Amino acid sequence: MSDPIWNAEFSACFDRCAGGMRFTTYLLCGDWHEAEDLMQAAFLKLYLAGPRLARREGLEPYLRRIVVRTFLAERRRVRWRRERVTDAPPEVPQDAAISEDKLVLWQALGTVPPRQRAVLVLRYWTDLSVEETAAALKCSTGTVKSQGSRGLVALRRILGPDFADLPVEV
Amino acid sequence: MVREQDVRAAFAALNARGAPPLAVTAEDLIECGDRVRKRRKKTLAAACTGLAVAVVLAGVFVALPEHRAPGEITPARLPDSTSIFVPPDAPPMPEPVRPPGQR
Incomplete structure (x- = not known):
């Protein structure tokens, strides 16, 4: 059962940060589609972690950290794939x-x-x-x-x- | 020489160009997140059930009578020397080898 208070907080955070976060991701990866995927993955991780977070007031830095780490993890992973994303x-x-x-x-x-x-x-x-x-x-x-x-x-x-x-x- | 201002200016110029519209909404992500949670719960429940079944099966297997420790083992009675049949054409028993220096 999802928490309606957290859902409202998450929606507000998404409306406030999604655009900026996607552009940051775009600067990191250089592709709008990949940026959108990474941003979605980061927001999904935030949503799943939300109920466990002790403090929810500083979500933006936390989200940025997730975005950057997801990007770096993805770059490490693609090294082992046959399909390579060019730099x-x-x-x-x-x-x-x-x-x-x-x-x-x-x-x-x-x-x-x-x-x-x-x-x-x-x-x-x-x-x-x-x-x-x-x-x-x-x-x-x-x-x-x-x-x-x-x-x-x-x-x-x-x-x-x-x-x-x-x-x-x- | 590349200055920090150049990097900042390039980023700002790219931002000013605008971006394609977002293809996802908060509601989509909430729905997806709830699905992930449900799937995780199901996986956890299945894993717990499997573990419980494995523990019960292991207990039953150990408790079965044929897997219990065997009872007291008594040595077999030695055969009587007179009851050993030696065929008449059997070769003679070899002499026991004595170590050198022993007579």
Whole structure:
């Protein structure tokens, strides 16, 4: 028998966070369909864990942690599958709403290893601190710093030295 | 050189592009979650029942009379030496081998 109070809380949380959480997942995996699947899996885990949660006020950080860990677990699993999901984002933005430099950066981000990408997304999109990122990824702050630094170095190596000279405009 | 601002700006630009509509609602997930819970309960109940049946069967198997410990075993009576039949053409019994130095 499901708990009606928890169902209402869960529905409110879904309405509030689903869009943002799916975009975070999209930044991690680079594919809208996969992002939707991962987001659904994360919300389902949250729903099943809900009645056991002692505190339900801070659901968003908990949900973000589930999303990132589900993404990393999925990436570890696909390593053993015959069907491989490529690191390069399959959905390349093609309209003029995104400038070329951001498009290049986005494509380069797709080639960065998953854990480093997770650090970059959590640090520079969701604006988490090093400590919060470490808690989300279940690792030390030193690991977050090193992974973030390596992620930026990887981007730098892929994009070349001229990238910073390109205009940055939203 | 890639700066943090570049990464942030790229993310923001992607977000500004918009996203396809969500294909799932909270109600779908609640329904799915309830199904998962029911399935887990059924699996747990089946596992408990199976375990209980296995324990009962193991108890019955151990308690069966043929699996009990055998009673007191008495050694068989040795045959009488006069009752041993030796055929007439049997070869003679070999002499027992004595260890060297013993006479």
